[in-house]
Amino acid sequence: MKSNTWTIIKKEFARFFGDRQLLFTTVIMPGLLIYIIYSLMGSGIQSMVTEGQDERVTLGVENMPASLAPLIMTPDNEVVPMTFGEKEIAMLADKDVNMVLVRFPEGFDEQVAAYDPQGDGVVPNVEVYYNSTNNAAMREYMKINGVLGNYARPFTVNVPQNEGQRFDQASEESIGAMIWGKILPMLIMMMLFSGVMAIAPSSIAGEKERGTIATLLVTPMKRNELALGKVVSLSCIALLSGLSSFVGIALSLPKMVAMGDGVDLGFHYTTADYFALLLVILASVLIMSSAVSLLSALAKDVKNAGTMVTPFMLVVMLAGLLPMMQSEVPTGVVTYLIPFYNSIEVMTAVFSHELAWMPVVVTLASNVVYTGIAVWGLTRMFNSEKIMFAR
């Protein structure tokens, strides 16, 4: 009577999709929230970069050296030779004042020429007063810093000599892929996990706590049908929740990682990549729902389940950090037999355009086996009066 499994799945779906609030908080909200937050952060960064770009800055310069005058003067600033003191510097505290003050030591050019790095003469020092909360002033400060940094250096590095000359030989696309490969696997795992956390404890520990599981246990249904029905339905719902978060990330991350030229953050993945990704996400969701279900069945109530799952979640997050620390995707079969870690590695490979099918197949197969073991374990727990009826 496998149809009992289906009856349980239908009930779990009816419970979930019938509850608009639950549906909203687990499926719609995560994606929406991520999209809104990331987009806001992205546009925030953008505006920080662009704000004050067309504002002119007054540059007060004391003792302007002849050698630097042409370099310091730009269309964005108005250079005013002046002598300034404490009073003028204090004026900069007002962030609306577009002004930067530069003080060169007297006879700067001579001092620099006379300075011997090996000797013990005085190092000439330039003072630049600015207000870092004023974007225009900040930009001017950085420009002056650059000019001073290159002062008297007889060469430049990586200044494009013609239109479109690039020095980094990685393709724009592959840089994007590398960024995705480092960030997305962990984000996806966390999203899937939080989806599982939102529903599995209340579906199993909650039913135990509310005494509704006992009502199920006195029906002729086999315990393994109940276990399978729970794990499958929870996996489906978690998948939906994870998918929503994923869409939110995919749509907003390009805005968030506004790194300018040289990086293409579009998704350039093939159907095979997406297919592999789907398989791995499925495998991850199965193992997560199984593990959280097992812990929830052991727990006395929903709260207790939450406490029990937390350390486990930390381990999954740590596994998610590994791709950021390693340079190569591992190739041994054994790696892909380790639950959670295998999902992360396969996802990293997919996002970095290094998809190979052996890891995908091993990951999927091993996770299905682990899920089978978990369903067996859950069946045992449903059968155990100590676990089901302990208070």
Place this chain on the structure above:
Amino acid sequence: MEEILKVEGLSKTFTLSRKQQKIERSAARKKVAVDNLSFSAYKGEIFGLLGPNGAGKTTTLRMLSTLIKPDSGDAVLGGSSVVHQPEEVRAKIGFLTSELKLEDFFTPNYLFDFFSELHGVEESKREERKKEMFVRFGIDKFAEVKVANLSTGMKQKLSLVISLVHDPEVIIFDEPTNGLDVLTARTVTDYLQELRAEGKTIILSTHIFSLVERLCDRVGIIIDGRLIACGSLGEVCNGMSIEDRFFEMYKEVKGGEE
């Protein structure tokens, strides 16, 4: 008389926590809840297990309904063993106790269909039975109200109806009138008598003497997990009221201890 339930040497022991050991001033780690219980019930009768709180009544019924497993002994219910064929047993019984709850989120209508499906009841039969039972217990007016919003009495009536979706041969009922108001209690006891008239067997547990007198054909008296007497009401009472007879037996059992 057709024997439908045969309980033989049923025993159940629980492990005590250290704190509980202190409370009971006992060095024993184990507490025998049900001790070598044997009795039979026949088709078309109401059999009552009468005993004080903590005597082992509920534990016995939970073993009969396969929620917990006996440490030793067995019970054969309609030809199926609670130890070896628990699924078959569950298909034959309707078990009702206050510890079995219904999910607040669903409506009576949904739950009836859901549990019918788990019991493999055909759809046409299910609809017919649902209509009949809902009208019988006045649930029809609340069929689409979530369980969370039902009154306590209505919830209990619904639990009763749900436990009987599959029209079982044997009904196991733990403290059938506990927590019910007089009207609901009456509806339930009337219904139990109706079921008996249909040829169903009802096993119930109670500590209420009047309930035994009014309902039960046969009674088993259980004290400290042991069956002290078992038989028809007349046999057990021996001309006395069930209440007097019970206290007489209680003194005999407990007399030596206190």
